[in-house]
Amino acid sequence: MLSQFNQFLLNFSLLITSLLFASLPLRHVKRISPASPVKLRILVGLIAGFISVLLVLNSITYDGAKIDLRLVALVTAFYYGGWVSAGITTLAILGARFAVTPPGAYEGLILTGLICIALLITASIYRRFASHTLKDYLVLIGIGIGYSLPALYLLTETFNRFLEIALVYIIFILLGGYVTYRFLQELRKHFQFVQTQQELALTDGLTNLANRRKLDETLAHYDQHGYAFSVLIVDIDFFKSVNDTYGHDGGDVVLRQLSHLLEHCCPDQALVGRYGGEEFVVLLPDTPLKEAGRLGETIRSACADQHFVFSAYPAFHVTLSIGAASSDQGETSFEVVQKADQALYQAKQTGRNKVVGYSEE
Template structure:
């Protein structure tokens, strides 16, 4: 009995280690279910199939029976990816079972195939009436164990040996299933936490726009790949007077409302960010300078018409000065931003509340 427990522990360690590394490619995927895109379900099936195959190849042979944790991999595939993932995993497990089956001794292979098919059909029916909860995972695991026990009985020599192996099989599959489910749930929480922290590190806390770090990283990416783009640098005119009149809380309200306006006016592919203070940047991939200037004019007019509201003060207006430049006017993105900043300076020096596109003249 002790040797069987030791072998099961090795099988269990292989399961958890494989899960950790194999599911890393799916760490940014939203909640996985039978309604996920077919590509995601295929990947889940391939991963679970690989793990199931490895478990079979490292299974315990006992009186002609192959005892391992393949059932956990199979149920996990059914649970997350439906029949698509389950079918791929089943095929991989049967293929691995065939490889370890001695010639002419196919009883175990036939029984394993029948168990997989029965579980696939049962799981497909059960999923129509169940939610994706831990209880449903345990139900599928229990059904799989129930289907496996008669096969285990047929492949053992005596009833006492069957009871011995059944006890070990049930305990380890329930334990393996529980740990697998909890492990995957905690792994997803960890990945979501890391992703959230990464997003926060690239997001301006006040406006929820891209911060300077993200803008700089995007510009570096443009340089690396040679992407064409235009840039708008947007500055609020006389913002100091806004802070003096309405306080810093009023100034923050203006910054937040302006951030919403910039996002609303900009195309979906644009990256809108706060460069610092009252200065904003809009990166416009594949947009020539003339179109960028027109967009800047649209933003300027929309801002001039908008009523900014703070506390009990009457609604008020603010205006914008905007500088524009494009990637064909500089060798690097840094030079393009500098030229847009020069255009912004020109807009401020010539009366404010205007858009100026960079010109070599």
């Protein structure tokens, strides 16, 4: 019994270690379910199939039976990816089982195939009445155990031998299933926490736009890959007067409302960020200067027409000065931003509430 215990621990350690490394490609996926895109479910099936192969190749042989935790991998694939993932995992299990089966001794291989098919059919029926919980996951594990025990009995030499193996098998499959479920849930929480912290580090706390760090990283990325882009620097005219009249809370309301306006006006491929204070930046990849200027005019006009509302004060208007520049001369991103800043300065010096594109003249 102690030898069996140690062998199952090795199989269990292999399962958890494989899950940890195999989960890394999926760390940015917020949720995986049978309703996820097919490509994602195929990836889940390939990962679960790979883990199943490792488990089968390191299985414990008792008489004609191969004992391991492949059932946990199969149920996990079905639980998260449905038939697509489970089908791929089943094929991987059968392939691995065939590889370790001696010529002419195919009873175990046939029984493995029957168990997988019966489990998936039963699980499909059960899922219609179940929710996505630990209890349902363990029920699927239990169904798999129920189908596996008769096969285990047929492949062992004596009833006492069957009882000896079955007891250890049931305990470790249930324990392996429970720990796997909890492990994946905690791993998902950890990935989501890390992703949230990364997003917060690149997000302006007031407007939820990209912050200066995110903008600088994107500009560095443009430099590294030689991407062409245009940039708009958007500045609120006389913002100090807004703060003096309505207080800093009123100024914050203006910044938030303007951030919504910018997101609404800008195309999906644009990166909108707050550069600091009342200054915003819009990065426009693969966009010529004239098109960027037209977008700047759209933003300026929309802002001039918008009624800003704060507390019990009457609605009021603010205007924008916008500088535009493009990387069409092959400059670095820093030089392009400097050109846009010079254009913004010109807009302010010549009356404000306008869009000025950078010109060498």
